Amino acid sequence: MPLLETLSTPRLIGDRLRIEHFDLLDKMHQDPKVMATLAGVRSYEETQLILQEHLQHWERYGFGLWVFRDKINNRFVGRAGLRHVHVEGNDEVELAYALMSEFWGKGLATEIGEAILKVGFEQLNLPEVVCFTMTTNFASQRVMQKLGFQYERDFIRANLPHVFYRLKAES
Numbered sequence: 001m002p003l004l005e006t007l008s009t010p011r012l013i014g015d016r017l018r019i020e021h022f023d024l025l026d027k028m029h030q031d032p033k034v035m036a037t038l039a040g041v042r043s044y045e046e047t048q049l050i051l052q053e054h055l056q057h058w059e060r061y062g063f064g065l066w067v068f069r070d071k072i073n074n075r076f077v078g079r080a081g082l083r084h085v086h087v088e089g090n091d092e093v094e095l096a097y098a099l100m101s102e103f104w105g106k107g108l109a110t111e112i113g114e115a116i117l118k119v120g121f122e123q124l125n126l127p128e129v130v131c132f133t134m135t136t137n138f139a140s141q142r143v144m145q146k147l148g149f150q151y152e153r154d155f156i157r158a159n160l161p162h163v164f165y166r167l168k169a170e171s
Contacts (some may be wrong), residue, residue: 005124007066009115012077012108014066017054024076025051033101037137048052057083063124065096068112077103080112082120082129087164088155092130093120095167097143109143117147121169128168135161 015021028034029042029050035147058064065081077155078099087093095116097109120126131149133140141163149165156162 004063004119007115007144009068009111011071011111012068013071014080014112014115015115017051017060017065017081018069019051019055019081021079022047022051024067024080027076028079028098028100030084031101034098037134037140054083063119066116068108076100078106078112080109080116082116082124082126085130087130087132089156093126093128095120095129095131095147097140109140113143113147117167126169128166130164132157132162132164135163139159140164145164 005016017025026047031049032037033066054065061084063082065079065083067079068076068077070077078097080095080097080099082093083096085092087094095113097112097116102107117129118167120129131144131147132155133144135154144165146166148171152164152166154161155164
């Protein structure tokens, strides 16, 4: 599989998640507004473990999360990518994204999602990608719908109600 070090969108540049991105990830994980729909604020230690898991994912699969910055002023916008997840007994590849709150409502999650899905379908030849969020996260659900994901079902993850969407490559 190709190693995709960087990923560019019209407004953002994404770099493969690395150990030196810990402080950015920790800043995001400490923000209650951002983490309200991502199972809550994470401790320094939890963020260290999460980062290690994501670094191992890159090593194992040749893809994972990228850290995105604004092309104009280099500000940290968020993190997003593709990752293997286990959902209700099934192995899936998820489109995952989270943006710092000052970048919400600007179409950036959709822009990032389009670029990542292009990589997933055209370079990684994935047959399908899933996406899910809490039932109360209507903004994220709108992003999924704009990207072409189709609603499949409600389910419980981390003891919280979620919606589950899927996008097939032929779509």
